[in-house]
Amino acid sequence: MAQKDTVKSILNAAEELFSERGFAETSLRNITTKAGVNLAAVNYHFGSKKSLIQAVFARFLTPFCEDLEQELDAVQAQLDGHVPQLPGLLMLLSQTALRAGHDSPRRLGIFMRLLGLAYTQGQGHLRRFLQKEYGPVFKTFMRLVTAATPELSDEDRFWRIHFMLGATVFTLSGADSLTAMAEHDLGKGSDIAQVVDKLIPFLASGLNAPHQAG
Numbered sequence: 356m357a358q359k360d361t362v363k364s365i366l367n368a369a370e371e372l373f374s375e376r377g378f379a380e381t382s383l384r385n386i387t388t389k390a391g392v393n394l395a396a397v398n399y400h401f402g403s404k405k406s407l408i409q410a411v412f413a414r415f416l417t418p419f420c421e422d423l424e425q426e427l428d429a430v431q432a433q434l435d436g437h438v439p440q441l442p443g444l445l446m447l448l449s450q451t452a453l454r455a456g457h458d459s460p461r462r463l464g465i466f467m468r469l470l471g472l473a474y475t476q477g478q479g480h481l482r483r484f485l486q487k488e489y490g491p492v493f494k495t496f497m498r499l500v501t502a503a504t505p506e507l508s509d510e511d512r513f514w515r516i517h518f519m520l521g522a523t524v525f526t527l528s529g530a531d532s533l534t535a536m537a538e539h540d541l542g543k544g545s546d547i548a549q550v551v552d553k554l555i556p557f558l559a560s561g562l563n564a565p566h567q568a569g
Contacts, residue, residue, distance in 0.1 A: 362400050364390040370411050374468040378408060378476050409484045412473075415466045416485070419455035420492045426451055427495050441503040442559045448496065449551045461531075463547060468528040471521075504563060515562045522561075526554055 368390035372381045383404055387394050401407040426447050430439065456462035473481050497516075504512060526533065530547045538544045 361390075361392055361396055365392060365397055365400065365407070366411055366414055369407055370414075370465055370469070373408065373411060373472070374465045377472055378478060383407075405480050408478070408481055412466075412469065412481065412485065413488070415455055415462065416489055419451060420489050422454060423448070423451045423496070424492045427492065427499065430499065431495075438505075439499045439503045441500065441563060442555060444496070444499055444503060445555050445558055449555060453548055453551065464528050464530050467524045471524040471528060500562075507562075507566070511566055512562075515564075519558045519562055522558065523554065526550065 365386065369381070369386045372385055372389060376385075383394060383397055386407070387397060397407065401410055430444075430447065452463055456466065472478070473485070500516070501512065507515070527547070527550070530550050534545050534547075534550065
């Protein structure tokens, strides 16, 4: 097997197993068995399980963030002093993510499951890696979101962004099941892009909802 094919096989196996079982529950032996390679190949190409986890995320996030950075630069150039619109920013983010996963219809859903696991399974090394490698582009995005939601306090915006992330992870990681349920209950099929179109107005409304004093 060529080196390029070996790396791809390892990443494919790791991505799928991590998303199904979690990071701690997936051993390197599980991954090598599924990928059809030996442990030496994993150690040679990645060095450690932590590095392999980071590589799985990088495979999706690097092209995604490169594309997103260009899109955000274009948005900022066109604003000309005007306030950005939240639905447009969320749609830009989602469409960029869909393009990043265009090579596999399941890729975006798998990545969203992995993202959810990154925040629930104590993967501190992964969060540090994501912040270091991709923090600047997401800071740019958040500056635009802040400008689009001037009425929100920093505290409200923090919580609503994370609620929004939770809803997005739940929806897109289970998009196959949701679309099957919708087809059964409503008699109407849909794909992940159509699910995103339905999700964006919900997220924008939630993020912009009036503050309720306690």
